[in-house]
Amino acid sequence: MAARTTIAGCASDIRACVARREYAEAVRRFEILARLLRPRDRSDVAADITQRGGAAAGQALAKAFARAPCYLCKEGRMTCDVCGGASTFAANGRFCETCNGAGHSPCLFCGGTGFLPMENVPRSIVLPAARMRLEWTARLLRQVVRDVSNLSREGATPSPLRDWIRLFHAAERIQAILEDTLPALATQDGGGEEHARSEKLADECDRLARKCRRILAAGILKVCRAKAQTEEPGSQRRIMWERQSDYYEPLARGSSS
Ligand SMILES: [Zn+2]
Numbered sequence: 001m002a003a004r005t006t007i008a009g010c011a012s013d014i015r016a017c018v019a020r021r022e023y024a025e026a027v028r029r030f031e032i033l034a035r036l037l038r039p040r041d042r043s044d045v046a047a048d049i050t051q052r053g054g055a056a057a058g059q060a061l062a063k064a065f066a067r068a069p070c071y072l073c074k075e076g077r078m079t080c081d082v083c084g085g086a087s088t089f090a091a092n093g094r095f096c097e098t099c100n101g102a103g104h105s106p107c108l109f110c111g112g113t114g115f116l117p118m119e120n121v122p123r124s125i126v127l128p129a130a131r132m133r134l135e136w137t138a139r140l141l142r143q144v145v146r147d148v149s150n151l152s153r154e155g156a157t158p159s160p161l162r163d164w165i166r167l168f169h170a171a172e173r174i175q176a177i178l179e180d181t182l183p184a185l186a187t188q189d190g191g192g193e194e195h196a197r198s199e200k201l202a203d204e205c206d207r208l209a210r211k212c213r214r215i216l217a218a219g220i221l222k223v224c225r226a227k228a229q230t231e232e233p234g235s236q237r238r239i240m241w242e243r244q245s246d247y248y249e250p251l252a253r254g255s256s257s
């Protein structure tokens, strides 16, 4: 369906997209309208949507921006373009030094948040969008905390390395989201109860995400060191595991932010 080009039409399209969780599509429709109506100032168009489309339309637009995924990556990670995500080179068996054999790295566009950067959010809805993104992040973090405690319990069979790494990336992503969201929460002179609540939630999330990341880095470090020991000294695979250990060692100590 073509994007509608009136404020009322677009507002109802945005609400429908958000109800279907099609956040990127909702943002796309807003951008089309904004470019058409005010090529230079998109923020006014967001205010118009709220004013003329009603509070529910404003909420839907804020939610669309809060949840719209980054254009370039998946959940904040980009495939390494040197090794194409393979970690090693088929031609010579060497591991990729660009990504340290990880196969991917944090996305340069969104800074690893996996979301549209906050600076792309129209000014008049920055605060509600930032709060919604924070609430979402807190829910992700609760899941990560549960998974980390399950992993750390570690029964007879140790959990596979990829489970640790997946959670480590989730914890890194949470920190990246907080870094991107906090200035948006702080610059708004909201004050009041809700503002205090957001700040408290953000602090709590930051503290927990750091703790998770430290625990996960320690778990990964242990596995990497053990794997290095099983490889021939001087072999590519041993060097790779040693490099990975060097990467996670300071993170496990918590000496790097
Ligand atoms: Zn690579």
Ligand SMILES: [Zn+2]
Pocket (backbone or CB within 6 Å): 070, 071, 072, 073, 074, 076, 077, 107, 108, 109, 110, 111, 112, 113, 114, 115
């Ligand atoms: Zn990205």
